Amino acid sequence: MNSKSNVAGSNGDDSVPLTRFAIFAGVILIVSLLTTAYLWAMPGLTESVLGGISLLLFCILTIWVTLGFCIALSGIKPMSLALASRRDEGGEPSEPERVTVASCDEEITSQRIALLVPIYNEDPAAVMACVQATAESLRRTGQGNRFDFFILSDTTNPDLWIQEELLWSRVRAEMQSDQPAIHYRHRANNVGRKSGNIGDFLTRWGLDYQYFVILDADSTMEGRTLVELATRMDGNKRLGILQAPPIPEGNHSLWARSQQFSARAYGPLFNFGLNAFCGPDGNYWGHNAMIRTQAFLRHCGLSILPGPEPLGGEVLSHDFVEAALMRRAGYQVRLAADLDGGYEQCPTTLEDHARRDQRWCQGNLQHLKIAVAPAWHPMSRLHLMCGAMSYLASPFWMLFLIVGAAIYITQSLSIGPVLATSVFASIMAMLFIPKWIAVAIMCRHRPTNWGGRGRIIKSMMLECVLSILVAPIMMLYHSRFVLLTLLGTKVRWNAQNRTANGLRFRDAFSSHGYQMLVGVLTTIAIAWYAAGLWPWTLPLVAGLVLAVPLAIAFASPTIGNWLATSGWLSTPEERNQPRLLRRRDVLQSTYAAVCSPTTNPSGWFGRLVQDPALYRLHQSLLAASTPPPDHLGNESRPASIRTIRVARKLIREGKVESIPRNMHRALLGDASALKKLHHEFWATQDAA
Numbered sequence: 001m002n003s004k005s006n007v008a009g010s011n012g013d014d015s016v017p018l019t020r021f022a023i024f025a026g027v028i029l030i031v032s033l034l035t036t037a038y039l040w041a042m043p044g045l046t047e048s049v050l051g052g053i054s055l056l057l058f059c060i061l062t063i064w065v066t067l068g069f070c071i072a073l074s075g076i077k078p079m080s081l082a083l084a085s086r087r088d089e090g091g092e093p094s095e096p097e098r099v100t101v102a103s104c105d106e107e108i109t110s111q112r113i114a115l116l117v118p119i120y121n122e123d124p125a126a127v128m129a130c131v132q133a134t135a136e137s138l139r140r141t142g143q144g145n146r147f148d149f150f151i152l153s154d155t156t157n158p159d160l161w162i163q164e165e166l167l168w169s170r171v172r173a174e175m176q177s178d179q180p181a182i183h184y185r186h187r188a189n190n191v192g193r194k195s196g197n198i199g200d201f202l203t204r205w206g207l208d209y210q211y212f213v214i215l216d217a218d219s220t221m222e223g224r225t226l227v228e229l230a231t232r233m234d235g236n237k238r239l240g241i242l243q244a245p246p247i248p249e250g251n252h253s254l255w256a257r258s259q260q261f262s263a264r265a266y267g268p269l270f271n272f273g274l275n276a277f278c279g280p281d282g283n284y285w286g287h288n289a290m291i292r293t294q295a296f297l298r299h300c301g302l303s304i305l306p307g308p309e310p311l312g313g314e315v316l317s318h319d320f321v322e323a324a325l326m327r328r329a330g331y332q333v334r335l336a337a338d339l340d341g342g343y344e345q346c347p348t349t350l351e352d353h354a355r356r357d358q359r360w361c362q363g364n365l366q367h368l369k370i371a372v373a374p375a376w377h378p379m380s381r382l383h384l385m386c387g388a389m390s391y392l393a394s395p396f397w398m399l400f401l402i403v404g405a406a407i408y409i410t411q412s413l414s415i416g417p418v419l420a421t422s423v424f425a426s427i428m429a430m431l432f433i434p435k436w437i438a439v440a441i442m443c444r445h446r447p448t449n450w451g452g453r454g455r456i457i458k459s460m461m462l463e464c465v466l467s468i469l470v471a472p473i474m475m476l477y478h479s480r481f482v483l484l485t486l487l488g489t490k491v492r493w494n495a496q497n498r499t500a501n502g503l504r505f506r507d508a509f510s511s512h513g514y515q516m517l518v519g520v521l522t523t524i525a526i527a528w529y530a531a532g533l534w535p536w537t538l539p540l541v542a543g544l545v546l547a548v549p550l551a552i553a554f555a556s557p558t559i560g561n562w563l564a565t566s567g568w569l570s571t572p573e574e575r576n577q578p579r580l581l582r583r584r585d586v587l588q589s590t591y592a593a594v595c596s597p598t599t600n601p602s603g604w605f606g607r608l609v610q611d612p613a614l615y616r617l618h619q620s621l622l623a624a625s626t627p628p629p630d631h632l633g634n635e636s637r638p639a640s641i642r643t644i645r646v647a648r649k650l651i652r653e654g655k656v657e658s659i660p661r662n663m664h665r666a667l668l669g670d671a672s673a674l675k676k677l678h679h680e681f682w683a684t685q686d687a688a
Helices: 003-008 013-041 049-073 076-088 124-140 158-175 193-208 223-235 254-278 293-299 318-328 350-371 378-410 417-445 453-486 505-529 531-545 547-555 557-566 579-594 603-610 612-625 641-652 661-668 671-687
Strands: 113-119 147-153 181-186 211-214 239-243 289-292 332-335 342-344
Touching (some): 013 049, 013 254, 013 417, 049 378, 049 417, 076 254, 076 417, 113 124, 113 193, 113 223, 124 147, 124 181, 124 579, 147 158, 147 193, 158 181, 158 579, 158 603, 158 612, 158 661, 181 612, 211 223, 211 293, 223 239, 239 318, 254 332, 254 350, 254 417, 254 453, 254 547, 293 318, 318 332, 318 378, 350 453, 350 505, 350 547, 378 453, 378 505, 417 453, 453 505, 453 547, 505 531, 505 547, 531 547, 603 612, 603 671, 612 671, 641 661, 641 671, 661 671
Parallel strands (some): 113 147, 113 211, 239 332
Antiparallel strands (some): 211 289, 239 289
């Protein structure tokens, strides 16, 4: 195993207890100092109920901010050393920050590895382009024969279902070999959503593979990264999950660009810090991680939570829980903070980002119930609590602000302006200093990859302004999501929108109008009742008052492209796009043309009924994908007699395109019915 891969091994674990002690001690010290200053700044605060609530909320929120700050600081040294060693080994790389360290001449000693791509109503052209680009990158390592891809479709849209099958056959033909092999199967019923999809595969075929990797529909990974993950897993038999950090890239709206820059510029510092803090007791983020199959099957089964949904029922955010179960079984869960080469796409609008967060919020709030269960490793319990706190922090902040305003208006407390300013400035500093440190490290070791120090610094300044403006908007979003979840509102898990098409004013006002109204009313209330608070609340109310125009600007690809041309918010992958991503983009354009609606006058279902090659392809995949009866509730159900009669009648009348769309899915899942329709069509053609 490569000497550098000790990041994922056990050689650095001796320093983990010391790092944890330093972080927890730092949190206690900083929180104690700030709490003392807060009490001095507002003498008499604890003499009222509102004051006690304010103090409690201040302590909780300060602990939350300080923990993230201290973890980030612990990443300074390992990040600096990693970037310095890469520069010493060969100067600036020809591709942006190629950090994978495996020597691909070294044979993987493990058995076969499954790459699982669970999809649900995703863009087939984008999915297949990601799969093929990753497969070709693996083949270039010379180790492609060790890997098998499995595209695990839960798609319910019949048109997308047919496109998936067609493009899968194109990918197989393009690859011209089975190194790596690319398989496809479609489930009749998406029982258990994504985790059920993966569980279905693992139950049926998992033991044929020593490891597996879950890739999201938009995941694209370098072959060298996957090879290195396998090498590290082979070198540490107690390693159950090895997480590679995903890098957002590829979208062009202002919102996507700001998120991509933030993750790329600041993410490494937090990742290195998290790795130093967690060591073998890390977490799992649901994709771009290599997992030991047998250990996962034996120890990571998910139970149904007691109580009604949404806090009970199926575990939604399964990744944190699976990591905790793996750690409880004695296996290590690690973050390979030094690995790049794993890419994903982020939402393109503020609304899409919030919609995804609402799903995650519901799943993470379930962790409150899970975290109090016995026998968890203390760090796993902390991960579960932090997952919930990432959403609870927003209503806590809102309540803290409301209580503070009430105290200011109703109680005649003398506020020490110097101390109050110091407390406020200290909390803001802990939020922004890690960003400045991360950029300073990048400026020292990798400035040319970002277009020079000037560009990365001005991009950081713009991102900081945008993050200040969007913070109160997300606070309202998250507070609303928490409230709705606690009131029993369930959310649907739909496919994510990853296309930057802009946002109309009407849609922006519909989504963000209430936030703007809250901002306007808050501004009026402050001016009327507490004008002295105006300087403190300006950052809060500005983002809310501007919520609608901000949402439109964030969704705009025009603004994003203009910023790209001007060198703002650019990432190394954008300035010097890796071969993997260039290939993916070419493939996606090619496959999008294949799926163009203009190629199918009769619609996709009509084309399948008429086209013998596409019909045979679908029937063969249907036969291969159908599980035994009652297997995990996934058995196929035949189309109704009425549905078949209506479809056959329309075919005889030459109106195959008129078969009602709500019948397509049932007919696609019924091999016998499709056979009748296909024969009916060609019998009609022969008679004509």
